[in-house]
Amino acid sequence: DAKTTQPPSMDCAEGRAANLPCNHSTISGNEYVYWYRQIHSQGPQYIIHGLKNNETNEMASLIITEDRKSSTLILPHATLRDTAVYYCIVIISGYALNFGKGTSLLVTP
Amino acid sequence: KAGVTQTPRYLIKTRGQQVTLSCSPISGHRSVSWYQQTPGQGLQFLFEYFSETQRNKGNFPGRFSGRQFSNSRSEMNVSTLELGDSALYLCASSLATRAYNEQFFGPGTRLTVL
Numbered sequence: 001d002a003k004t005t006q007p008p009s010m011d012c013a014e015g016r017a018a019n020l021p022c023n024h025s026t027i028s029g030n031e032y033v034y035w036y037r038q039i040h041s042q043g044p045q046y047i048i049h050g051l052k053n054n055e056t057n058e059m060a061s062l063i064i065t066e067d068r069k070s071s072t073l074i075l076p077h078a079t080l081r082d083t084a085v086y087y088c089i090v091i092i093s094g095y096a097l098n099f100g101k102g103t104s105l106l107v108t109p
Numbered sequence: 110k111a112g113v114t115q116t117p118r119y120l121i122k123t124r125g126q127q128v129t130l131s132c133s134p135i136s137g138h139r140s141v142s143w144y145q146q147t148p149g150q151g152l153q154f155l156f157e158y159f160s161e162t163q164r165n166k167g168n169f170p171g172r173f174s175g176r177q178f179s180n181s182r183s184e185m186n187v188s189t190l191e192l193g194d195s196a197l198y199l200c201a202s203s204l205a206t207r208a209y210n211e212q213f214f215g216p217g218t219r220l221t222v223l
Contacts, residue, residue, distance in 0.1 A: 095164070099153075
């Protein structure tokens with residue numbers, strides 16, 4: 001699985017967009033980019049995934065660069081409940097996930 | 110639809126004992142995965158079962174084992190417990206109809222080894 005690099009922490013004001021970057025420069029052609037988050041003391045929660053194209057769902061948008069070496073998770077209107085650790089995972093199959101250290105996002109009032 | 114359930118939620122054991130944790134996946138989900146979360150090592154993949162067969166395995170010693178039943182429920186067992194086995198053990202289930210299905214996680218079992 002490709003290695004990912006994420007900033008250890010980020011802050012975002014409530015109501016603003018939160019843009020979480022992920023670098024995966026060694027990604028191979030058949031590897032997906034997944035995003036999960038873990039709110040304190042709860043099990044991780046799936047957010048979104050993509051292969052080449054940008055993706056959007058009710059929770060977030062995923063922007064993948066054309067060379068697929070990096071991606072950005074966008075939470076369009078962050079709320080206090082979005083405070084969590086966000087994990088970017090690159091993998092062929094979505095099962096044996098390597099979570100890494102993730103980005104701790106703090107949404108402030 | 111009910112989510113992934115794990116029992117028990119909390120467990121205290123002593124070194125040398127063994128423990129069995131249980132996971133009931135979301136109805137219709139055929140894949141069950143187990144993860145260990147500790148402050149030092151973070152979230153680590155243990156193993157994944159699909160149709161009663163172990164399909165993927167992480168880098169854990171043989172003291173960690175699991176199984177899946179015909180109704181997709183799964184158990185994991187840790188024998189000869191060590192202090193370092195104290196962790197949150199998470200179970201996740203997936204439809205497994207495609208390679209890229211998302212996983213749904215349960216609340217976890219908090220194991221403390223004294």
